[in-house]
Amino acid sequence: MPWSVEQWWRRRQRITGLAVPSPIGRYRDAWAPFTALVEQYRPERNHDLVLSQIPPAADVYLVWVCTVGHEFVATPAEQRARPGRTRSSRSWCPVCSTPSLLPATPRWPRLHNSGDAVVDGAVRMPARRVAPRHSPPTPELRRSAAEVQPGEAFRSERAPRATSAAEGRLRALLAERLDVDLGMTAVRVRTPFFGRLEVWPDVIVPELAIAVELDTVGRNGDEHVGRRERADRRKDQVLTEVGWHVVRLRCRPLRALGADDLVVAGVSQSAVDALVERMGEVRGHLLVQAYARATQLGRVGGRA
Structure with a gap:
C-alpha cells in the first residue's frame, strides 16, 4: 500500500x-x-x-x-x-x-419545506409525487429544518441515504460501544450551508452533540481535497456555531483538518476505539461512560 x-x-x-x-x-x-x-x-x-x-x-x-x-x-x-x-x-x-x-450546475433548494413545488430555473413546477413502497414515516420521525431549532438533531426528509459500506461499518461498531440514538440524519444550523439550513453529517450522536465524519480520497483520489476540503471546513464551522463538535476520521493519505481529527488507515475496531476515546476528551469521559454499553465499560473513554 x-x-x-x-x-x-x-x-x-x-x-x-x-x-x-x-x-x-x-x-x-x-x-x-x-x-x-x-x-x-x-x-x-x-x-x-x-x-x-x-x-x-x-x-x-x-x-x-x-x-x-x-x-x-x-x-x-x-x-x-x-x-x-x-x-x-x-x-x-x-x-x-x-x-x-464534473460538478453539475447547482440547483439551490428552497429554504422552506412546503412539499408542493420545486424551483427549476425561473419556472415553478409541481413536485412529482411517488407512491411509497412502505407506510410513510410519521411527522414526528421526519421533519423539515423549519420545524426544529438551531442545534437540534432530527430526521430530515432531504438527507440522502448512506451508501458507503465503510460508513455502515463505522455506525455498527459505534453502536456496539455506545447506547445512543444513531438514527438522526441532520442537524439544524443558523447559517445556510449550500443553500440549506441543515447539514447531514455521516454519523450523528445527539446525546453528546458530536458529529462524526468519515473522509476518504475516494476512488479517483479527488474527494475531501481542494474545494471539497474547504467545504468540509465550512461544514465544521456552521456546526460549531450551534454548539456541535465535529470529529473527523480522515483515512490516509488525508491530513487532519482540526485538532480533534483522527488520521486512520480505515474503519476498524482500533479506529472506533480511538474515536470513542476522542469523544471522551471532547465531552468528558464520565459523560461518555454514561452511554457505554455494559460489555464496553472497561474500554469506553479509556477508563477501567
Missing part, C-alpha cells in the same frame, strides 16, 4: 541514514518527459519536497493540482500511466478527463 509523503520521507531517512535522502535534482531527467505532471505538482502540499527529489516509481501518495484547480491524490505511477502523455495538462486530471465527475 502506498505511503503518505511524510511517512515515505521518514522511511527513506531511516533507511539511508541521511537527513536528505535524495537531493533536489536527482530525478529531474526522469520527470522531464512528463511536463504536465511537473506543472501539476505542488511542493507546499507534499511536505515541501520538490518533484525532482521523488523517484517516478516511488510508492507514495502525492497531491496534484490541475490547471483548472481540481486537487487530487495519486501515486507517481498512477499519474505517469494516465493517457495523453504530451497533451494539455487538463488531460492528466481524473476529474477533467471524466465528464461524469
Whole structure:
C-alpha cells in the first residue's frame, strides 16, 4: 500500500541514514518527459519536497493540482500511466478527463419545506409525487429544518441515504460501544450551508452533540481535497456555531483538518476505539461512560 509523503520521507531517512535522502535534482531527467505532471505538482502540499527529489516509481501518495484547480491524490505511477502523455495538462486530471465527475450546475433548494413545488430555473413546477413502497414515516420521525431549532438533531426528509459500506461499518461498531440514538440524519444550523439550513453529517450522536465524519480520497483520489476540503471546513464551522463538535476520521493519505481529527488507515475496531476515546476528551469521559454499553465499560473513554 502506498505511503503518505511524510511517512515515505521518514522511511527513506531511516533507511539511508541521511537527513536528505535524495537531493533536489536527482530525478529531474526522469520527470522531464512528463511536463504536465511537473506543472501539476505542488511542493507546499507534499511536505515541501520538490518533484525532482521523488523517484517516478516511488510508492507514495502525492497531491496534484490541475490547471483548472481540481486537487487530487495519486501515486507517481498512477499519474505517469494516465493517457495523453504530451497533451494539455487538463488531460492528466481524473476529474477533467471524466465528464461524469464534473460538478453539475447547482440547483439551490428552497429554504422552506412546503412539499408542493420545486424551483427549476425561473419556472415553478409541481413536485412529482411517488407512491411509497412502505407506510410513510410519521411527522414526528421526519421533519423539515423549519420545524426544529438551531442545534437540534432530527430526521430530515432531504438527507440522502448512506451508501458507503465503510460508513455502515463505522455506525455498527459505534453502536456496539455506545447506547445512543444513531438514527438522526441532520442537524439544524443558523447559517445556510449550500443553500440549506441543515447539514447531514455521516454519523450523528445527539446525546453528546458530536458529529462524526468519515473522509476518504475516494476512488479517483479527488474527494475531501481542494474545494471539497474547504467545504468540509465550512461544514465544521456552521456546526460549531450551534454548539456541535465535529470529529473527523480522515483515512490516509488525508491530513487532519482540526485538532480533534483522527488520521486512520480505515474503519476498524482500533479506529472506533480511538474515536470513542476522542469523544471522551471532547465531552468528558464520565459523560461518555454514561452511554457505554455494559460489555464496553472497561474500554469506553479509556477508563477501567
